[in-house]
Amino acid sequence: MPYLQTDRLTIIPFSFDLIKAMANKKELEKLLNVDVPEEFENVQFEEFLPFHLNDSSVSRVSQSWEGVLIHTSDEKVIGTMGFKNVESSANLEVGYQLIPAYRNKGYAVEMANALVNWAFPERKTDKVDHIEVNEIMKRLGLSRLTVEPYFVKDRIDEEKLKKENEYM
Structure with a gap:
């Protein structure tokens, strides 16, 4: 994933x-070269960091579609x-975490829009799975297909996305 x-x-x-530095x-x-607030340390990395740090595959990390x-x-x-x-599914799963002071200000929608606009032409896919906050994806032009326990499956409404975000 490029810098966006x-x-x-x-x-x-x-x-x-970067992953190693996140432990400190x-x-x-x-x-x-930026401030890291105390609240960021409380974001749930207990499971995330060991998984990535124990993974000796540098190519796996370099192909990550996640970031800070x-x-x-x-x-x-x-x-x-x-x-x-990303590598195990035809569909993409979106996840995010924000520190409390920056929630409900449109930041998740803003970056999710940039991610979708970058990733969908790259992946040639029209589905996103496991959306943590369905409202964000609705704002990006996605519509609900089905709801399963713990997962939401959505498909892009391409016409709405084109109209609202000049996508495609």
Whole structure:
């Protein structure tokens, strides 16, 4: 995944060095040259970090479609976002976490829009699975197909996406 930038946000794709630095606030601040608030340490990395750090495959990390979200003007890490299970599914899974002070301000929608606009032509897919907040994907032109326990399956409404986001 490339670096993606919106009006207010930058997503820095995970690299092996970035993932290692996430275990230590000071190392992460030094690597990214931005502030890392205390709340970011509470974002659920207990399961995430060991999985990636124990994975010796550098190519797996370099092919990650996930990254750290930075509020550009505040120069602050505010969360993570990305697509999950990219290599194992024809559909993409979207996941994100934001620190409390940056929730409900449109940041997730803003970056999800950038991710969708980048990834869908790249993947040639029209489905996103496991959307953590369905409302965000609705704003991006996705409509609900089915609901399963713990998962929501959506398909792009291409006409709405084109109209609202100049997609495709």
